[in-house]
Amino acid sequence: MKKDDHKLKEYEHKFKEHKLTPQRKAILQVFLENHGGHLSAEEILKYAQEKNNDIGFATVYRALDLFEKLKIINRVNFGDGRSRYELVQREMKHHHHHLVCMNCQRIIEVMDSLLHELEENIEEEHNFSIYDHRLEFYGYCEDCQEGED
Amino acid sequence: MKKDDHKLKEYEHKFKEHKLTPQRKAILQVFLENHGGHLSAEEILKYAQEKNNDIGFATVYRALDLFEKLKIINRVNFGDGRSRYELVQREMKHHHHHLVCMNCQRIIEVMDSLLHELEENIEEEHNFSIYDHRLEFYGYCEDCQEGED
């Protein structure tokens, strides 16, 4: 899609010392298309193969490592035994959390700036210099609150 | 140790429908002795074997599953590819987070009630019924701030 090609350009400058190969491009496009966000390596491979059949698991994992290093994506962990990956979104940086539904596994994103206050408290009280955080809330989403056991 | 034996008694009532076998007792004692907290399965096995040599990985994992179900321990994940486990501490419940030092991997616990306000906001705005949360801050601890790259 033209729209994603345009978005892709915004990332090209990050690949100065690394090649933006067809495989890497395909993987990046998967993120830009945002298939529900929070993709596992397996899902990323599946979608990337739809674009470029000549791609394997090793390449996906190696690309994910690279993208993480280039701060294009973030690795997140919802405790289901596999890593998941999401595009770093500038405007969300440091201000977005996850609501994980314990019934339907749906993941809802939440914007927040309130945490900033807490971070400042911590930096002061513990002399700990905060670089990033992970915050997930576990509970039941709108649709699942009746079945809550 | 006498002190831990006493602590152990506080957990016996949770084992009504499950047996508090010597193996499970050894594992529970490992948590009560709190070897730096946030133990991995491997560490738990190691310490438990010091008490009772007749214990294997399968038993550790099965006990950890059980303890989690009985709300004796919590499984936490710091993104290092293995699960870690910590004792549920009543007075800390819902109010403790982790500071993970990105240099020395040290983990510091932080008490907090500020997050409660944020939870209330979220429950209202997103109609999401919160049951638990995980919050980790990544950064550099007191001792590692100079080496910060």
Add this chain to the structure above:
DNA sequence: GTCGCTGCAAAGCTTTTGCATTAGA
């Protein structure tokens, strides 16, 4: 031609499972 990137397959880790055996109540 060089050097980075790739696929494939093998290996590595953590965790789970099958099964025969043991041991608690």
Add this chain to the structure above:
DNA sequence: TCTAATGCAAAAGCTTTGCAGCGAC
């Protein structure tokens, strides 16, 4: 006795690595 719990070893994920081949510059 009866069933839950255990150890061992095998298997099952997910992820990483070795290696030979490929491709861009």
